[in-house]
Amino acid sequence: MGAAAWRTASLADGLLAAKRWIPAAAMGGTLPLLAALPWGGGWHQGLSGLLLALLWLAAIRRDAMGIGVGIILVGFASHAALAIALSCYAPALAEPVLIDGAAYWEAQVRWIRSGWDPEYELINWLPAHVQLAAAVALFSYLSLGGIAILHGFYEVDLMNFYVGRLLAGAERPLPCLLVGWHPWSVMRGLCYAFLVFEVASLSLSRLSGRVLCTRARRVLRWKVAALFFVADCGLKAFALEPVRATLERCLG
């Protein structure tokens, strides 16, 4: 099984050269969503997750952390740009493919207008953040990062639908776009990019019986992931109200 895992990790190796991973990640993040539009459903998230995971594994196999994080950034950013544009200009098309997005949008509008949402109470979100980080680490080890990337697409699509609808009704779109994608959520995404890379690397190393990188590089990744985790929690604790107030002004 170790040999099969190693060969799987090498399937997309040729795309890492000459920056070919950039268009490949962008296509992996957007083409499944476009293909899902006539049919509906959230299956595109799984397909995008699979395509990005194959690229990502090739980067892990080479211990190319910069490329690995770049693949996640390009893949998710291109997906987000398309999903937000669809939600803004064609919500009837976007809603059936961005699963649970409409319910999340309604909950966010209630929070922006009223200033209160149980999900944003520290006593509720802090344990959930810790639990999610633990789940992401464990399942990344078991799935070579696959579950984390798949779940990541589900989570960002909740945000994408919400930001698209915000922009559609916003009197001032620019600040809406800047804070609509909550800064703490961006920190969480960066935290998981490093965490999942490291845990998947550990898993591939154990499966294949190969040394993929030095202990110092592993420690560095844990520290960077921890730093972004603290930034996520800190921003959510202290910037929640300014962000909400900005969004309320955007909505008018």
Added chain:
Amino acid sequence: MDEEGGGYKGWIIFFLIFGVGNLILYLTTGIFLIPIPRK
């Protein structure tokens, strides 16, 4: 031939554990290990 057969066996086990196993794990949101919080 043996090596090829062993290779196929490895692929099947890999697919079952990392493909099917993780799909089941995700669809049950990890309730048997650590539940994955969903908004």
